[in-house]
Amino acid sequence: MDATRPPRAAPATARHAAVPAAGPVATGPGADTAPRPGGVAIETRSIDYVPARERHGKVWHQGPFWFTGNFVLTTMVTGFIGPALGLGLGWSVLAVVLGACFGTFFMAFHANQGPRMGLPQMIQSRAQFGIRGAIVPFVAVVFVYVGFNVFNVVLATEGLQTVLPGGSTLWYAVLISIAIVLAVVGHDLLHLVQRWLTYALIAVFGVLSVGAMVNLDVATPAGGGGMSWTAFLVVFSGAAGYQISYAVYVSDYSRYLPADVPARKVIWWTYAGAAGSAAWLMSLGALLASALPDPDAIGAVRRVGNDIVPGFGTFAVLVSSLALISIMAVNAYGAMLTTTSAIDAFRPVRPTVRVRVAGIVAIEAIVFVVAIVLPDDYLGSFNDFVLMMLYFLIPWTAVNLVDFYLVRRGHYAVTAIFDPRGIYGRWSWRGLTAYTVGFAAMIPFFKTSFFTGPVADALDGADLSFAVGLLVGGALYAWLCRDLDLTAERAAERASEAELEGADAPRGV
Template sequence: MGEGTLSATNEGRQRGVIETRSIDHVPASERHGKPWHQGPFWFTGNFVLVTMVSGFLGPTVGLSLGYACLAIVLGVGFGTFFMAFHANQGPTMGLPQMIQSRAQFGSRGAIVPFTATVFVYVGFIVFDLVLATQALQTVLPGGRWFWYPFLMLVAVVLAVIGHDLLHWVQRWLTPILLVFFGVFTVYAVAHVGSAPEAVESGWTLTGFLIMFSVAAGYQISYSVYVSDYSRYLPTDTPARGVITWTYLGAGASAVWLMCLGALLGTHLEAPDAVGSLVTVGNDLFSGFGTLLVLISVPALLTICAVNSYGAMLTSASAVDGFTPVQPGVRARVTGIGIIAVLSVIIALALPSDYLGSFNNFVLLMLYFLIPWTAVNLADFYLVRRGHYAITEMYNPNGMYGRWAWRGLTAYVVGLLAMIPFMSLSFYVGPAARALDGVDIAFIVGLVVGGGLYVLLTRGLDLTEEAARIEESNRELNGLVSRGLAVPAATDHLGSEL
């Protein structure tokens, strides 16, 4: 990419309405925001009907409400741990989440996790469009051939304007969601919770671990987003603050909505996200349930925009590994537009039984992202400890190379090691069958992927890399002296872990 990616023209440094950056480095002069902003961003980002759908799984796998909620709390707590620790990578390096993966996988090798990541983004956009359309159709006419493109267009506008608008919208939606869903939840617990159970439930180890895995996988899937929305934070942002706020925001909304989904799934016949809210909410007073689903639409649209934004960054990063991409507004609009068209096409082709598709989708996300997050976090916290040569991330012939065999080996071996332990509706591995369908693939992937990467990097010459980091900083400072860029802070890990 050269200086075009790392530098900013005078126009690029101006903070206007539309974000000008895409896969390039964010210099210190453009950093802004506070750690607590990550809290409402991820609270609202997770406070969507798709999250509640995950909770419906508990009763269907034979769990009582109590056991389903316990599995949700433990699964969310486990998965959000990995997600939140990626948040510190943003202020440390000022890079989009997946660009940083080039240090572990190489500029071209990173396309391996990139492919799975784009799959995650597009998958969530599709499910968000489906649920937002169902919500609007409770009061408005029009079929999916109208609503899917229209809603996607709104999300595209939000994504094109970019980072700051997305943060602003999420922050102001948070108190609205808290009030309306708070009232609904109190009523649902008091009245629905006392009704007879619609399904026979209790305890099964298999069901408990399935619910745990889905909750964990749902949260881990956000790992590929995190530093995209923390990369504008100041370079001296304390690690403890940004990690804690990310964890609390994402974890609280996930536990809330998944447990609410488990409650509705336990006591309602054939529950669905929109229908359940309308039915129970309108029992409280006429029109409240309908109002509730309409209030959920803006949150679905903003997370559609967040997914479109992230998919654009990841796709552009993948393309740039093979042919240079000039960052800027044009690249962002083009990438977001392509993702939008692809998402609408897939949404229109989605079968009506999307809940079954969704459960498989979440588990597949868990399988493909577990070895990536294990390798990425092991590299950042255990191997390189936050010290990277930023300019080398954009140099295909540089020290990180095109195909980094250590990261790729650890990822592939970690993924292969998981296969015997996988348990899906269309495939159950031999180890999972031996365990009566219990799925512990995520544990295997974490241990094998992360552990193997640490072992393979024991011979890595970090002394030579430290010298290259200093040289990288001088290069960035040299660009500053010519008015092209500002200093990057590549040596900050955060002293408050």
């Protein structure tokens, strides 16, 4: 199967199968999950292969999904960086737009892997790192999911507390419970919620953005307002790295698309949604930070909105909180898939609904505990934590994309991804070597509050580590794979396709 062409599979448009009230569900690649009477309409799949008869959805749905997924107050905070460093508004906007567009390029190309392979994003890493070797990037991915959800639940709680009573602990529990329900119902509900929230967010923040441009005075910027190439590179890198962080779960939400959807459409809709919302919200953040002294996301939105119409700013904050709850569910869903993949590498896991629920609840329980114990001044150390996790993800995305588009060109034996004795093995030295060297090459370029690499120091704090990790990790992996026996893999791929096609055939009643 070429990376831009669909694998052989019979067309199908069936929705998720209903899950029986009790008892096991089918497992393994291509397992039967035909609808059964008296079921509850929740997703039955987790890390297993999605057969052709269950493929459904429209490719344009990727656009609103990633628009809302990225249109959260956490994204807007990235736009605060430029003015805080003394960068002028125009330069800050240019830096975040270019950075967001650059970073989304890598993120969007992962979307094409979903319909081609029918698998969640991170389990595909087994082809590059080995079934057990893939746990190396898995660890960083789970930390990123948890870290972002902690930040999201804190922000959403602060937003709701602007109009509703109740302490933080109570709201953490309520919001996390809602996120759990959304994640348990799964893929289709998450797509639906994200799609409808897109319309609301465009309407509300369209008005808010116009109001900000009309009412705010940036003639005397709060943060200064000059041009510095160092600050420009810091902002560019921050926006690019933020977008690349979404790469770890892109195909989780494209894997149900029919295998014959055009690659360019999957990539384009993902890119348009994610880059469009990031460029918009980060630019708005730059505008707010340029005009308001010491802005915070919630306070700035309330102030600007209430200046337009009394109460509108508070309404905008509430809508933003809904988007944060939605992305919390998306993160919990992805964390469950990644954690299940890691456990399955050492002890086979039957991907039942019960396992899905347990995984989602466990992840969100950790989020709840961490949110409670965080000190009030957590934000500085939290940002360092998330930045370090992103450092670990950069060489992964380089290896994964190079493997899919340049080395194996979309040819994979899906069943072997679940077989420790298969062609991908337990540990793959090529992927692990490229990942390790790519990460090591980034260290001199790191810039955090507790460590500045020598190159970053020479650049007055500009962090270009993401570019180095992408280049070194990807190029080294391509070089190490020059003698890979692709002929033997093609035979395994044909056997895998035959097995999957047999499992996907209609079952007798």
